[in-house]
Amino acid sequence: MSKHLETLQTLTEYIIKDHPDLLAVFAQIEASTKIIASKLRSAGLEGNYGITGTTNVYGDKVQKLDDFANSLIIKKLEATGQIKMVYSEELQDPVELNKSGKYIICMDPLDGSSNIDVNLNLGTIFSIYDAKDFENRQLPNGDKQICAGYVLYGTSCMMVMTFGDGVDGFTLDTELDSYFLTHQNITMPKSGKNYSLNENAYNSYAEPVQGYIDFIKKEGNRKTRYAAAMVADIHRFLIQGGVFTYPETKQKPKSKLRLMYEISPMSMIINQAGGKSLSFDGRKLINPLNIIPQEHDQTEPIILGSKENVDEIAKFYKD
Ligand code: AHM
Numbered sequence: 001m002s003k004h005l006e007t008l009q010t011l012t013e014y015i016i017k018d019h020p021d022l023l024a025v026f027a028q029i030e031a032s033t034k035i036i037a038s039k040l041r042s043a044g045l046e047g048n049y050g051i052t053g054t055t056n057v058y059g060d061k062v063q064k065l066d067d068f069a070n071s072l073i074i075k076k077l078e079a080t081g082q083i084k085m086v087y088s089e090e091l092q093d094p095v096e097l098n099k100s101g102k103y104i105i106c107m108d109p110l111d112g113s114s115n116i117d118v119n120l121n122l123g124t125i126f127s128i129y130d131a132k133d134f135e136n137r138q139l140p141n142g143d144k145q146i147c148a149g150y151v152l153y154g155t156s157c158m159m160v161m162t163f164g165d166g167v168d169g170f171t172l173d174t175e176l177d178s179y180f181l182t183h184q185n186i187t188m189p190k191s192g193k194n195y196s197l198n199e200n201a202y203n204s205y206a207e208p209v210q211g212y213i214d215f216i217k218k219e220g221n222r223k224t225r226y227a228a229a230m231v232a233d234i235h236r237f238l239i240q241g242g243v244f245t246y247p248e249t250k251q252k253p254k255s256k257l258r259l260m261y262e263i264s265p266m267s268m269i270i271n272q273a274g275g276k277s278l279s280f281d282g283r284k285l286i287n288p289l290n291i292i293p294q295e296h297d298q299t300e301p302i303i304l305g306s307k308e309n310v311d312e313i314a315k316f317y318k319d
C-alpha cells in the first residue's frame, strides 16, 4: 500500500482532538454516510432505483433512496441520545428525538435525487446547532450553525465540513472503511470560469440574471457545469473556482433551494473557504445566513461561489 495512510488523521481523531463533545454525533453521521454510499453503489443491483409513490412537502416525487437515507440518518442520530430535534428536507414536520438533547440537526439526506436512477453524483448536507440557542421550537438560523458539512457520493466519497474555522475535507477509504483528512484548510480560488445556472429558464429570470447571462455569453470564455446536485457543483467550485446559482424567477421569486437544508450549510462552507454567498429578498441582495426562517421548508434564491464571480453577478443587481 503506497497511500501513507498512517500519516493522515482519521475523521475520528480529528473530532476527538477539537470537538470531542460531538464524537457520538459524528460517529453516527459517518456510519450513515458509509451505508448510503454503499447502497448507492448497489442500487441497480438491488432494485433500489425508482420512486416510493409519495411526494414530499415540496411536491417532489420521493425516491426510494431519499426515504432510505432520511430514515437511516434519523435512526442513527437517535441512538446518540444527544439530538433534540431533526429537521429534514424529507420530513413534513420536524421530529423530536430527545427532549433534553444538546443538538439540533438540519439535513438534506440525499441531495440531487434526480441523479439516483442514472448513477450520477449525489450528496448529503447537514448542519449542527446548539439546542440551547433555540427555545420553543424556534427555527434555527444559518449564522448560529456550529458545524456545516456535506458528503459527496462521487468517484470517491468525501466529507467536507467547517466548524467556523476553515474548511477541511476527508476522503473515505473503502478498504479500511475510514474517512481520512486529505484536504486540509480548503481555500477556494478567488475566481473561476465555471458556472452552474439553468440557462433554459432565461425568459423567466429577472433582468439582473438575464444581464449576467448576456454578459458571459458575449465574453464567451466560461464553462457551464450543471450536475443537478448542488453538492457536486459546489464541490467542483470549492476546488476549481466558479459560481453556483439558483436564482429567483418571475414565476418563483423564492426560487427552489431550501434555506435550512441547502442554502445555510453550503453558505457557511463557502464563506469559510474564502468564497461568498448572497440571496435576494426581492429588493436587494442579502447575506443568506442572516435570514430568520419562518417555515422549515422555506426556499430562497441563491448565488454562491468564488468571491469575484459572486461580486460580478451582484453588479447586475445594482445597475
Ligand atoms: P433535491 O434535494 O430534491 O435533490 O433538489 C435539489 C437539487 C440541487 O441539488 C440541484 O442544484 C437542483 O436541485 C437541481 O434542480 P433541477 O433538477 O430543477 O435542475
Ligand code: MG
Binding pocket: 089, 108, 110, 111, 112, 262
Ligand atoms: Mg437537495
